[in-house]
Amino acid sequence: MTLSTEQLMLVEQRLSNEKKSIGIVYLLWLLFGALGIHRFYLGKTRSALGMLVLTILGGFTLAVSIGAFISIGAFFLIALAVWLLVDAFLIPGMIKADAQAKRLTIANEIHNMTSPKFF
Template sequence: MTLSTQHQMLIEQRVTNEAKSTGAAYLIWLFLGGLGGHRFYLGKTGSAVVQLLMFIIGWATLVIGVGAFILIALGIWVLVDAFMIPGMIQAHKEKVRQGLTMNAMMAVGAARQEPTI
C-alpha cells in the first residue's frame, strides 16, 4: 500500500517541523558539550548522562590524577561529536519520518476497511 502525494507532503512537512536545528545543536555543543547538552538536545539521553557523569567524576577526581584521564577521554568524545552532529540530526529525521509514515499507512488502511456485519 502506498500513500498519496498529499499524505507524503504532510509527512515531510511534519518531519521539517519536528527536525532538530543544526545551528542550535552546535551552539549547545560549544557551550555545554562537556556536560552532554548537545546529546540531550538530540535525544541521545543515555550517552548524554554518561558524558555528564564523566565530567563530574573527572573534575571530582582530578586531584588524585585519575580525573585527568577521564577528562581527556571526554574531550576526545566531545570533539568527535562535533563531526557526528549532522548524522545524528539526519537519523532523528529518518526516525520521525518512519513513525509518521507507519501511522499514516495504518490510518489509510483502517479507513479503507469496510465494516463487517
C-alpha cells in the same frame, strides 16, 4: 506501504516542524557539550548520561588530587575532550538518523489514519 503524493507532502511538512535544528545542536555542543546536553536534545540519553558522569568524575577527581602530577581526573577529562571532538563530526549524522526515524513514524501514523478499517 505506499503513500500518495499528498500524504508524502504531509509527512515532509510535519517532519520540517518536528526535526531537530543543526544550529541548536551545535550551540548546545559548544556551550554545554561537556554535560552532554546536545545528546539529551537528540534523544541519546545513555551516552549523554555517560558524558555527564565522565565530566563529574573527572572534575571531582582532578580537584581532589590537584597536588599530584597526573591524576585519574585528567584522563577522564581528556577522554571527554576526545569524545566532544568526535561528536562535532557525528552531529550531522545523528540529526539525519533522527529525522529518518521521525519520517518513518509520521508515515506510519498517516498510513494508519488513512487506511480503511475492516471490522
